[in-house]
Amino acid sequence: MTTALRSFLRYARYRGDVTLDLAAAVPVVANWSMPSIPRAISAEQTRQLLASIDRRTAIGRRDYAILLLLARLGLRSGEVAFLELDDIDWRAGQVSVHGKSGQRSEMPLPADVGKAIAAYLLRGRPHSASRRVFLRAKAPITGFRGPCGVGSLVRHSLQRAGIDAPTMGAHQFRHGLATQMLSRGASLSEIGEVLGHRDPNTTRIYTSVDIKALRTLAPRRHSSCRL
Structure with a gap:
């Protein structure tokens, strides 16, 4: 303005x-730098959501694989939507991610994520000339048009599971992964590398998230001052 x-x-x-x-x-x-705290889905809510997916159906296997990619790798919705078959190196156990501004990064493919993707490809993915990994369930059978498709999938999955998540979007899984890594002792540089942050200041916002860990430091510092 x-x-x-x-x-x-x-x-x-x-x-x-x-x-x-x-x-x-x-x-x-x-x-102001870092004006707000990221709203992250909790680890327990993520487990509940994944457990609620019916993997006996083709759509369920697709949705489960997508949600695992969001939760385990912290990918953006667009990175999942535009993932192609050639981006997965099954022998090396890696996935090539197309990030922002054409940035490309190689990430390890966790065993459970690879297993979920393979289950969808073998017993769920419709026949299509598209090279996208994840396809729409309704005609036309093509890849998602953009990030909104993945976001819609997340919203409907949360609603079906009855989970009161911080938001209804896909980005909360990315924030959730970062906060979990921070609580386990990962450095900001390690978190930034996993999330593909080009600017270190982008990762610094997560230092304001782990309030519980900060509270445990307060009595320790107070007691050490009395010594």
Whole structure:
């Protein structure tokens, strides 16, 4: 809003409607670093959600594999939607992820995630010329059009399971993985590497999440001061 207002005032001065540089009087709005705490789905809620998926059906096997990718690897919804068959190296146990701005990274493929994807490919994925790993269940049988397809899948899965998650989106799994890694002692650089953060400041936001761990430090520090 302030940027637009400055532009308008500069234009007004250029036209001669005003003589003073009123754009310089528009105040600068503070851009606080890390203004909010990420809303992360808990490990227990993730377990409940995965347990609620009916893997006896083709759609269930697909949804289970997608949710595992979100929860175990912290992938973005778009990274899951655009994952292709050639991106999985079964022999090496790796998956090539296409991240933001064309960034490509190799990630280890956990055994349970690989098993879930294989189950879908063998006993769930419809016949299609598409090279996408995950396909729509309804015609036309193609890959998801974009991240919204994965987001919709997450929302419906949470609603069916009756889970009161922090949000209804897919990004909460990414936040959940980061907070779990932090609680287990992982460094910020390790978390940033897993999540594919190019800017270290992006990862720093998770230092404000583990309140429980911070509380345990308070009495220790207090007792050590008495020594």
